[in-house]
Amino acid sequence: MSNRRLSLLDSEESERIARVVEGDLRAFNELVDQYYRMAYSLAYKVLNNEDDAREITQDAFVRMHSALDGFRGDASLKTWIMRIVMRLSLNRRRDRSRSSWRRLGLHCNNEESVQETAPCFQTPEAEYISRETRMQVQQLVDRLPDSLRQVVILSSFEDLSYEEIAQILNLPIGTVSSRLHAARKKLLQQFREHDIL
Amino acid sequence: MFFSNRKKQRSLSAYLDGELTGTQSIDFSEQLAFNADLRSQLADFAATDSLVRNALTPPRIPNPPVVSTTRDEAVRVNPPSRRRLKPAALAAAGLLVTAGITLASLRRRGIV
DSSP: OOTTTTTTSOHHHHHHHHHHHTTOHHHHHHHHHHHHHHHHHHHHHHHOOHHHHHHHHHHHHHHHHHHGGGOOOSSOHHHHHHHHHHHHHHHHHHHHHHSHHHHTTOOOOHHHHOOOOSOEEEOGGGGTSOHHHHHHHHHHHHTSOHHHHHHHHHHTSTTOOHHHHHHHHTOOHHHHHHHHHHHHHHHHHHHHHTTOO | OOOOHHHHHHHHHHHHTTOSOHHHHHHHHHHHHHOHHHHHHHHHHHHHHHHHHHHHSOSEEEOOOOOOOSSTTOOOSSOOOOOOOOHHHHHHHHHHHHHHHHHHHHHHTTOO
């Protein structure tokens, strides 16, 4: 891979990518370790279901592994992975909304249906608000138009800048900024109507 | 620096997200110092963000899967298939048994 292609990557990351492309599974595990939490969180935020999020995250890393050879490096690896996860999650969400079970309202609520299958990291944020408030907020975010919801979800990652969100969603930065502002106004209004704020 | 109402609104989000440049940020801080409504709106947006962030965060994050690094540790994707006799082998076995019984019967009668 040329230096130009990997201009946005630091040397450690570009070296690791080269090792993965050469078939070094240890290097691939390091990449998975580094980005798994972020990728899983994004899938969960879009899908609101632990099983789906786990499956999509694994699928994303499989795709990443096979596509890494063609990775151009014109975006950071982080935004590239986020873009893959976002696309897969949105596809899953679309397929799920078409399912007859969901149309009939027979789908399970994720929180009740989850069974622990692997050791998990408990996030401190999850304990911060009540279960009821949490579900209300999730529902209100879920009801936002797609264009606003995607920006809200990505902006909930504190370390993502407008520029990175714009790269992930393939939008101009100004559009990200205006959508985020519109989404905040809309959510604030809804939170007030539901006595959440 | 004077901010129009619309620009103030847009800048509010950008300020909250740390997206204003150094100078813009200083200018906007000055606006905030003299505008109680703007401060209140900023606080509302911050509270909205906090709620959304907490509500969307997954309650648990599974540990990343480990792809095995040696051939011996290779993860078996498909379960091993059970050994099954193919139909041709079963037919051959049946033929052998039938031939054996026939031969024994012919011997008993002294034909062979």
